[in-house]
Amino acid sequence: MPSNKNKLKISYVPDEKKDFNINDPKSEIKKTKSKLIIDKLQEKLKKQEKLFKKIVKERDELKDEYLRNLAEIDNFRKRINKEKENYHKYILSEFLLNLLEILDNFDRALSTQSDSNNNEKSILSGIKMTYKQLYELLKRYNTIEIEALGKPFNPNFHQALSKEERDNIKEPIVVAVYQKGFMYNDKLLRPSLVKVAVPVKIEKDSKEKL
Numbered sequence: 001m002p003s004n005k006n007k008l009k010i011s012y013v014p015d016e017k018k019d020f021n022i023n024d025p026k027s028e029i030k031k032t033k034s035k036l037i038i039d040k041l042q043e044k045l046k047k048q049e050k051l052f053k054k055i056v057k058e059r060d061e062l063k064d065e066y067l068r069n070l071a072e073i074d075n076f077r078k079r080i081n082k083e084k085e086n087y088h089k090y091i092l093s094e095f096l097l098n099l100l101e102i103l104d105n106f107d108r109a110l111s112t113q114s115d116s117n118n119n120e121k122s123i124l125s126g127i128k129m130t131y132k133q134l135y136e137l138l139k140r141y142n143t144i145e146i147e148a149l150g151k152p153f154n155p156n157f158h159q160a161l162s163k164e165e166r167d168n169i170k171e172p173i174v175v176a177v178y179q180k181g182f183m184y185n186d187k188l189l190r191p192s193l194v195k196v197a198v199p200v201k202i203e204k205d206s207k208e209k210l
Contacts, residue, residue: 102130102134102137106127109126109130142185143183143189146191148177148192153173156188158196159191163197164195164196165198167200171199172199174192174197175197178193178195179192
């Protein structure tokens, strides 16, 4: 019979994974720390997601505002261009209406029968009145006649078509106006076409100027 002395007695062997650390305080601390870290990360992630959504919303709002402003600017530009086009197209409307009134006066004057001296005087009076009305209209639109007759010759405003020598003057003088000149808003619209009298002694020196 075999001896009982050589038999090994096998007792319970603990499972390290299940039983060894089951009541270990250090293991519980590690689990708690891990959970806290995960919770913090999840909370931080939620904040980042919330911030991201806010940024996306603000971006979309700014984009919409930009597109609205862009559309408003485009509409404003189109409206200005249309108004500018209409302005240039009809800029003379008021002037032409006033001019038509003068034309009506000419029509009335020319339609008068001239079979007597009274009618001729009436026509002349009507023409003079219409002429005055035309000048007033030009003044209203800042178109002013250049004073030339009897004035010193000024090449900036007068254009000499002819000249004559005179002994009783010291500088070139306008002695006749062939065509009146006009200024428009302080700018030369057209020069006066004139005849100029020049002193005899400076006649040679003034040739180049004229």
